[in-house]
Amino acid sequence: MKALSSRKFILMGLLPATLIYALFVFVPVIWSSYYGFFDWSGIGEAHYIGFDNYVEIFRDPIFWTALNNNIIFVLASVFGQIPIALIVAILVQKDGRLTRFLRTAVFMPMVLSTVVIGMIWQYIYHPQIGILNFLLQALGLESWQRVWLSEDYGIFSLIPPLIWSFVGLYLIIFIAALQNIPGEIHDAANLDGATGARKLWSVTLPMIKGTIIVAVVLCISGSLKSFDLVYIMTRGGPAHATELLATYMYNSTFSSYRYGFGSAISTTIVLISLVLIGISQWIMSLKSKSKT
Amino acid sequence: MRRWTKTAAGLLLSSMVVVSACGGNGGNNEGGTAGDKVKLTVWHNWTGQDGKAIAMRGLLEQFEADHPNIELETEGLPTDGLKTRLRTVAAANEMPDLFVMWPDVMTKEFVGGDLIQPINDYLDSKPEWRDNFIENALDGYTVDDNIYSVPMNLAPTSFIYYNQAIFDEHNVSVPQTWDELLAAVETFKEGGVIPIALGNKANWFVQSTIFSTIGDRITGSDWFLKAASQDGASFTDPQFVEALEKLQELGEAGAFQQGFNSIDENQMVQLYFQGKAAMFISGGWAMANVVSNAPEDILSQTHVALLPAIEGGAGDPASTAGVVGTGMGISSKLEGARKDAAMELLYALAGPEGQQATLDSATLVSYNIPLDESKASPLFVELYNLMQDTKISPVYDSKLSSAAVEVTNNSLQELLNGGDPQTIAQRIQDAQAAAVKRQ
Numbered sequence: 001m002k003a004l005s006s007r008k009f010i011l012m013g014l015l016p017a018t019l020i021y022a023l024f025v026f027v028p029v030i031w032s033s034y035y036g037f038f039d040w041s042g043i044g045e046a047h048y049i050g051f052d053n054y055v056e057i058f059r060d061p062i063f064w065t066a067l068n069n070n071i072i073f074v075l076a077s078v079f080g081q082i083p084i085a086l087i088v089a090i091l092v093q094k095d096g097r098l099t100r101f102l103r104t105a106v107f108m109p110m111v112l113s114t115v116v117i118g119m120i121w122q123y124i125y126h127p128q129i130g131i132l133n134f135l136l137q138a139l140g141l142e143s144w145q146r147v148w149l150s151e152d153y154g155i156f157s158l159i160p161p162l163i164w165s166f167v168g169l170y171l172i173i174f175i176a177a178l179q180n181i182p183g184e185i186h187d188a189a190n191l192d193g194a195t196g197a198r199k200l201w202s203v204t205l206p207m208i209k210g211t212i213i214v215a216v217v218l219c220i221s222g223s224l225k226s227f228d229l230v231y232i233m234t235r236g237g238p239a240h241a242t243e244l245l246a247t248y249m250y251n252s253t254f255s256s257y258r259y260g261f262g263s264a265i266s267t268t269i270v271l272i273s274l275v276l277i278g279i280s281q282w283i284m285s286l287k288s289k290s291k292t
Numbered sequence: 293m294r295r296w297t298k299t300a301a302g303l304l305l306s307s308m309v310v311v312s313a314c315g316g317n318g319g320n321n322e323g324g325t326a327g328d329k330v331k332l333t334v335w336h337n338w339t340g341q342d343g344k345a346i347a348m349r350g351l352l353e354q355f356e357a358d359h360p361n362i363e364l365e366t367e368g369l370p371t372d373g374l375k376t377r378l379r380t381v382a383a384a385n386e387m388p389d390l391f392v393m394w395p396d397v398m399t400k401e402f403v404g405g406d407l408i409q410p411i412n413d414y415l416d417s418k419p420e421w422r423d424n425f426i427e428n429a430l431d432g433y434t435v436d437d438n439i440y441s442v443p444m445n446l447a448p449t450s451f452i453y454y455n456q457a458i459f460d461e462h463n464v465s466v467p468q469t470w471d472e473l474l475a476a477v478e479t480f481k482e483g484g485v486i487p488i489a490l491g492n493k494a495n496w497f498v499q500s501t502i503f504s505t506i507g508d509r510i511t512g513s514d515w516f517l518k519a520a521s522q523d524g525a526s527f528t529d530p531q532f533v534e535a536l537e538k539l540q541e542l543g544e545a546g547a548f549q550q551g552f553n554s555i556d557e558n559q560m561v562q563l564y565f566q567g568k569a570a571m572f573i574s575g576g577w578a579m580a581n582v583v584s585n586a587p588e589d590i591l592s593q594t595h596v597a598l599l600p601a602i603e604g605g606a607g608d609p610a611s612t613a614g615v616v617g618t619g620m621g622i623s624s625k626l627e628g629a630r631k632d633a634a635m636e637l638l639y640a641l642a643g644p645e646g647q648q649a650t651l652d653s654a655t656l657v658s659y660n661i662p663l664d665e666s667k668a669s670p671l672f673v674e675l676y677n678l679m680q681d682t683k684i685s686p687v688y689d690s691k692l693s694s695a696a697v698e699v700t701n702n703s704l705q706e707l708l709n710g711g712d713p714q715t716i717a718q719r720i721q722d723a724q725a726a727a728v729k730r731q
Contacts, residue, residue, distance in 0.1 A: 039730060041401065041694075042379050042380075042382060042383035043379075043382045043383065043401050043402065043404060043405035043407070044401070044404045044405045047730075122554075125554070126551075126555065126559070127549070127550045127551025127554065127555070128486075128549060128550070128551070128563060128568065147550050147551035147554060148551075148554070149551070149553075149554035150551060150553065150554060150709075151553070151705075151706075151709050154554070234493070234554065235493060235494065235495070237493065237495055237553060237702065237705055238492075238493075238495070238553030238554065238705040238706075238709065239495075239553075239702050239703070239705035239706035239709060239711070240702055251698065254376045254379065254380075255694070255698045256694050256695040256697075256698040256699075257379060257401075257694040257695070258694075258695055259383060
């Protein structure tokens with residue numbers, strides 16, 4: 001009896017959140033996948049065309065460029081943001097004036113709007129008056145000067161601002177996790193004579209493993225959704241060279257005005273995300289099984 | 293739901309007007325004035341600090357001051373943002389009451405969706421206004437003999453803005469032919485000056501300001517209109533491929549500074565303002581920016597010219613690509629007092645006074661009014677006089693479908709980076725053919 005009523009209470013408590021989630025996330029996803037079967041310009045009649053939009057997506061070379069770029073983004077985020085954040089977190093976890101300053105400095109980009117970050121980096125990369133090319137010249141490295149946001153280098157030039165803007169988030173997460181390791185464990189490690197690198201590998205990192213996994217998942221899903229930075233800095237150009245899945249969807253919907261086609265792309269993005277998250281879950285479950 | 297409440301509110305308002313008008317003399321005025329207020333939502337793109345934006349915002353304020361019974365709820369958005377927002381609300385059938393709207397493709401699509409209403413009756417009630425527009429000015433707003441708006445300006449899209457001092461220093465005269473242009477590019481390059489500043493990050497820029505004119509010079513307008521409607525001409529025709537090759541030739545000659553695909557129009561004009569570039573190519577809209585923001589020494593040396601003639605081309609060399617400018621669309625949901633108020637606002641913005649204010653702010657208009665040369669900037673007088681003997685040819689993005697425009701814009705970026713003209717022509721053809729078939 002008591003169990004039942006508490007279960008009822010839990011259900012009732014969950015209801016508002018579930019309703020809001022269903023209304024603003026689930027329903028639009030279904031709705032949009034429904035539109036994916038239509039040829040619709042957003043105005044006037046929509047024509048049902050079955051799977052034609054999907055066939056077109058998979059035949060469209062721009063889709064494959066976008067997917068490829070998106071995978072570059074995911075890899076760069078996972079192998080860029082997380083190690084850097086972790087190293088910095090370990091270095092600055094102790095309280096002190098300098099470390100506090102460093103923490104704030106690394107966290108700074110998180111409080112800047114993406115538009116500001118995009119503008120800053122656009123001027124850093126500016127081909128004529130950019131700081132980067134100017135610095136290279138001052139150092140006598142003229143041969144290294146590039147048109148950074150061009151067809152050839154654009155997608156790689158977008159990686160530093162991407163990493164720079166999100167490192168702060170993971171830094172904070174890692175610092176919190178590091179500070180949550182009980183002091184007794186450190187004391188025990190010290191008694192056993194584990195110090196320095198040994199303590200880091202055998203004690204500290206295993207203790208925050210859960211946090212690292214969460215950070216990786218956040219990182220994958222975050223970088224799959226990347227849109228704003230790229231849209232501000234290159235708009236997916238030049239000539240689709242820096243197109244991501246999200247900008248491809250946006251440009252198809254709001255530049256070409258093909259709402260049906262754009263909806264089909266959104267649905268494809270959802271499916272790709274589900275597959276990637278499924279794979280990462282599977283890999284992690286394999287790992288935890290092999291441990292036990 | 294919202295629609296219902298709006299109509300109900302509208303009906304209520306108009307009935308109150310009738311009631312208060314009937315019992316009008318000496319009645320309770322206080323309650324009446326508050327209830328009589330007609331509210332209109334207005335979306336525009338006059339957000340900048342250039343002369344035209346300031347003038348148009350001034351007209352809106354003036355209108356509100358002159359009409360205490362009309363309340364305007366205005367919202368300014370940058371041009372690209374406004375276009376996107378309009379499409380989004382169009383999909384949801386929730387247009388604002390009045391909004392800045394583009395001729396040709398956008399007007400046709402909105403008419404097709406039954407989103408805007410014709411203004412024929414109002415226009416006919418003011419014949420002296422209707423008949424004073426320049427030839428063909430209303431074509432872009434006319435669908436099946438119904439006129440849906442009138443242009444508030446004129447937007448020729450390609451002029452060369454050049455710095456006379458730099459030209460003199462390098463002994464170059466304004467290029468009249470394609471070969472002279474290529475020679476000038478060579479000279480400036482050797483002299484360490486950027487020949488033509490270009491900012492094509494928003495990828496419509498090359499298409500609208502350079503390629504539409506080069507294309508017209510070579511293919512002629514007739515061919516282009518046929519190809520756009522896929523009626524007897526195709527974008528794979530040799531003349532179109534030649535036009536693509538010409539643009540590529542200009543790019544390969546080093547006419548534009550490095551990285552032109554990664555900077556935007558403002559940064560492009562900055563390069564020119566800093567004296568680093570001898571020319572830039574842009575539309576009539578750049579004038580308001582040059583006149584109000586260029587450093588004094590640059591402004592005094594700046595002149596405008598048409599793009600050079602191209603030998604053997606089918607087009608008229610005394611022409612520039614262009615469109616009649618934006619107009620105000622009026623939502624099809626407006627009726628009664630609110631419709632009347634909307635028409636009045638249209639007249640305030642696009643009527644003789646509005647056109648005069650636009651012209652005074654260094655923006656060309658599609659309306660026959662003389663320019664007061666003593667008041668205007670000398671550079672604008674030059675542009676105004678240049679336009680008197682210049683014809684307007686179609687801009688690509690006003691005639692092609694949205695999907696084909698997007699393909700063209702991206703392909704031109706690729707073309708300038710060494711893409712194959714033949715392949716690109718085929719791609720544009722495919723996109724336009726598919727869009728025409730869908731219609």
